[in-house]
Amino acid sequence: MDHKAHGARKILEIKNHNEISVNNITYKVDSLDCDINLLDWIRDNTPFKGTKEGCNEGDCGACSVLVYDKNDKFPKPINSCLVRLGQLYKKNVITVEGLGSSKKLNPVQKSFVKNHASQCGYCTPGFVVAGTSIFYENEKIDYETIHDALSGNLCRCTGYVPIIRALMDVKNFVPPKLIYNDVITSPKIKIGNSTYFHPKNLKELKNILFNLDHFQFIAGGTDLNLEREIYDLKESNLVCLENVNxxxxxxxxxxxxxxxxxxxxxxxxxxxxxxxxxxxxxxxxxxxxxxxxxxxxxxxxxxxxxxxxxxxxxxxxxxxxxxxxxxxxxxxxxxxxxxxxxxxxxxxxxxxxxxxxxxxxxxxxxxxxxxxxxxxxxxxxxxxxxxxxxxxxxxxxxxxxxxxxxxxxxxxxxxxxxxxxxxxxxxxxxxxxxxxxxxxxxxxxxxxxxxxxxxxxxxxxxxxxxxxxxxxxxxxxx
Ligand SMILES: Cc1cc2nc3c(=O)[nH]c(=O)nc-3n(C[C@H](O)[C@H](O)[C@H](O)COP(=O)(O)OP(=O)(O)OC[C@H]3O[C@@H](n4cnc5c(N)ncnc54)[C@H](O)[C@@H]3O)c2cc1C
Ligand code: FES
Ligand code: FES
The missing domain is CATH 3.30.465.10 (Uridine Diphospho-n-acetylenolpyruvylglucosamine Reductase; domain 3)
Structure with a gap:
């Protein structure tokens, strides 16, 4: 699907061809005019508006999404506000819309309805994403698993008791099989003023370092991205370490x-x-x-x-x-x-x-x-x-x-x-x-x-x- 259809940011000349898969739809990402986090990109460039912005610094979980690539057995819940698009090398993303729809709720969503686990609903997509993630990895779901899984999600109006009850009430939920979309991503992703380098091993890393004067290392980005300008205004080279074998x-x-x-x-x-x-x-x-x-x-x-x-x-x-x-x-x-x-x-x-x-x-x-x-x-x-x-x-x-x-x-x-x-x-x-x-x-x-x-x-x-x-x-x- 072309992101033009959803009122995307200004589209620049496409030099490389880099893609990202969201809910099994492939989007081109390197035509954007500014560095951007996954949360803003999803909200601006896809029809999926369930992913919400709360704190924008990893504290509330309203922006929770699942990510995975071909090396992962399970999708992992992360804060989409803390990760920049250029970091997502060959990643597949699932938002709350990828877990169920209003016509076909998934068992976690159904249980939220049944147990009155949502009032204003702002936090609910995040809770559903974090809550659904535990069923991928665990056969036995107990109070402790639920408590841990939800420790990064805040709810200001419902209260946690109905939310925990809703998850305890989900029985025999086997999440759907993951589809591993082979998205095209080059090891150099330029988004706005930022260039993200993705070496696969230490040899490639060494070559990149020999050829760059100014750069910054980035691993998960949970610390660095808090310090960086939201939309990088200056030219910057980010050497991503996460995919180095x-x-x-x-x-x-x-x-x-x-x-x-x-x-x-x-x-x-x-x-x-x-x-x-x-x-x-x-x-x-x-x-x-x-x-x-x-x-x-x-x-x-x-x-x-x-x-x-x-x-x-x-x-x-x-x-x-x-x-x-x-x-x-x-x-x-x-x-x-x-x-x-x-x-x-x-x-x-x-x-x-x-x-x-x-x-x-x-x-x-x-x-x-x-x-x-x-x-x-x-x-x-x-x-x-x-x-x-x-x-x-x-x-x-x-x-x-x-x-x-x-x-x-x-x-x-x-x-x-x-x-x-x-x-x-x-x-x-x-x-x-x-x-x-x-x-x-x-x-x-x-x-x-x-x-x-x-x-x-x-x-x-x-x-x-x-x-x-x-x-x-x-x-x-x-
Ligand atoms: C909501 C929230 C909660 C947090 N809670 C905690 C907490 O409970 N306890 C805690 O200790 N911290 C916490 N942190 C801080 C942060 O998440 C951690 O410090 C985290 O481990 C940083 O890892 P990262 O991979 O995300 O680092 P990045 O943000 O990628 O990098 C951090 C710095 O290290 C450099 N760097 C990264 N990897 C390497 C490497 N291998 N070699 C050389 N340089 C490198 C980067 O250039 C950057 O300067 C929290 C942060 C947030 C946003
Ligand atoms: S918006 Fe609050 S954690 Fe991302
Ligand atoms: S339902 Fe309103 S913040 Fe949770």
């Missing part, structure tokens, strides 16, 4: 996990459930499935945000970063990676290729917590990860890292030095009394410096109660 690889053995930098947070969650169950709670609270499907682990580390959720875990587990650039590879202990506020040691043409995560040994205990204003879909005010060995009340090993207590995520070696080799009773007492010596957090909108110091202190008070008085660890979260 080597960056999607995962290797797991007894002692370590090696993750390609473009492994998504959702995939990392699945791996963590089996290999590092102690951190699943934190990763489950990373954004929402819509964010986690798009966000990558490498992207999270490279933002070098002081409140990124993954850094404290990687620091505590003494992880290593393998980089790749036109000059070759480097191996860097993660502790040396972060330089200052949102700055790291990567050179301009250097990427994170993979991350080596050393798994906790049998005698080591790993704990991690995220403190945020809301339980779901919120950025951390403070996050802490601890690895320790306790023998006969003596702390044999202790490694602790935290986010939200300095301008970058930090490994608190001074705390380890202070308590290793000492009895837990006395060392924790001194530590708690002197906690201000070890951290100097800033005050910001998420929490004051005092709040952060007290919360950090609270971790040790509760940990001490757990280790000495055997108080249930869960109470640390309360």
């Amino acid at each position: 080597e960056l999607k690889k995962v290797s797991i053995d007894k002692n370590k996990i090696i993750l390609g930098s473009c492994v998504s947070l959702e995939e990392f969650l699945k791996i963590a459930k089996h290999k590092i169950p102690q951190i699943t709670e934190i990763i489950k609270r990373f954004g929402s499935p819509l964010i986690r499907n798009q966000a990558t682990i490498g992207g999270n580390i490279c933002t070098s945000s002081p409140i990124g959720d993954i850094a404290p875990i990687l620091l505590t587990l003494s992880s290593e970063i393998i980089t790749f650039s036109t000059k070759g590879q480097r191996k860097i202990p993660i502790e040396k990676f972060f330089k200052s506020y949102r700055k790291n040691i990567l050179y301009k043409d250097e990427i994170i290729e993979k991350i080596i995560i050393h798994l906790p040994k049998k005698n080591q205990k790993l704990l991690s917590w995220k403190f945020s204003k809301r339980y779901d879909q919120d950025i951390s005010t403070l996050s802490v990860c601890i690895l320790y060995v306790l023998e006969n009340n003596i702390i044999k090993e202790f490694q602790i890292a935290a986010g939200g207590i300095a301008e970058k995520p930090v490994l608190l070696k001074n705390i380890s030095r202070q308590i290793i080799g000492k009895s837990i009773d006395t060392s924790f007492e001194t530590l708690i009394a002197d906690i201000k010596q070890y951290i100097n957090p800033i005050s910001d909108l998420r929490g004051s410096s005092e709040y952060r110091i007290n919360t950090f202190k609270g971790v040790f008070i509760k940990l001490k109660n757990h280790l000495i008085n055997k108080v249930n660890l869960q109470s640390i979260m309360d």
